Amino acid sequence: MSLQISSPAFQNNQPIPAKYTCDGENINPPFQFSGIPANCQSLVLICDDPDAPAGTFCHWTLWNINPQENQIAENSVPAGAVAGVTSFGRHGYGGPCPPAGAHRYIFKLYALDIELALPPRANKSQLAHAIQGHILEQTEIIGLYSHGG
Numbered sequence: 001m002s003l004q005i006s007s008p009a010f011q012n013n014q015p016i017p018a019k020y021t022c023d024g025e026n027i028n029p030p031f032q033f034s035g036i037p038a039n040c041q042s043l044v045l046i047c048d049d050p051d052a053p054a055g056t057f058c059h060w061t062l063w064n065i066n067p068q069e070n071q072i073a074e075n076s077v078p079a080g081a082v083a084g085v086t087s088f089g090r091h092g093y094g095g096p097c098p099p100a101g102a103h104r105y106i107f108k109l110y111a112l113d114i115e116l117a118l119p120p121r122a123n124k125s126q127l128a129h130a131i132q133g134h135i136l137e138q139t140e141i142i143g144l145y146s147h148g149g
Contacts, residue, residue, distance in 0.1 A: 001035040003137040005045075005109040008032070009074070016105060016143035022097030023147065027075035028060065037111050037136045040067040044110040044131055046124060049096065051103040058087040058124040059094045059105065063116050082116075085123045096145035105143045111136040 009029040010016050018024040033043065043065035049057040061084035062077065069078045077083050077092070088094040096105050112134045118126060 003035045003037065003109065003111050003139045004033065005107060005139050005141045006032050006034075007107075007141060007143075010143050012141050014144060016096055016145045021095040021145055021147075024095070025075075026093075026095040028072065028093040028095075029143075030074040031072045031107065031109075031141075033070045033109060035137075036067045036070065039113060040111040040136055042112050042115045043067055043069075044112060044116075044127065045072070046108045046110075046127065047093075048106050048108070048124075049098065049103050050106065051098070051101070052087075053099060059096070060086060060092070060107075061122075061124050061127050063118060063127060063130075067111065082118065082120050084118070084127055085121055087124075091120060096143070096147075098145065098147045100147070102144055102146045105145060106140050107143070108138060108140045110138045 020029045045062040047060035062081050065081045083092045086094050114134050
C-alpha cells in the first residue's frame with residue numbers, strides 16, 4: 001500500500017470548509033495518513049497555494065511528525081512535530097485567504113528516512129532543501145477555496 005493522505009473535512013479537489021480559512025476560525029483541518037513505509041523515520045506536511053498572484057504561497061509547514069501518529073487533529077500540531085515559518089511570516093497554520101478567484105491548496109505529505117534537525121525558524125525553502133534525498137514516498141490532497149465564497 002502506498003502513502004495516502006485524506007481529510008474528514010474535505011475530499012480531494014473539493015472545497016475546504018470556511019471554518020479552516022480566514023473567513024472562519026482559521027484553524028488547520030484534520031488529516032489522516034495511511035500506507036506509511038515501515039522504514040519511515042518522520043513525516044513532513046507542506047501546504048502551498050500555487051495560484052497566489054505573486055507566486056506560490058506557503059500556508060503551513062510541519063516536520064518531524066511521528067510516523068506512528070497517522071493523523072493530525074483539527075487545530076493542533078502533533079506532539080514532537082515542528083511548525084515552521086510560512087509565507088505569512090509566522091509559525092503554524094495560515095488558512096486559505098485568496099484575494100480573488102478560486103485557489104488550490106495542495107497539502108503534500110512526505111515520508112522521510114530521517115528526522116530533521118531544522119530550527120523552528122526554518123522556512124519552506126530550507127525545509128525543501130533538507131528533505132532532498134530523504135523522501136521515501138510522497139502524496140497529496142488538494143482543497144479548493146474562493147475568498148468569501
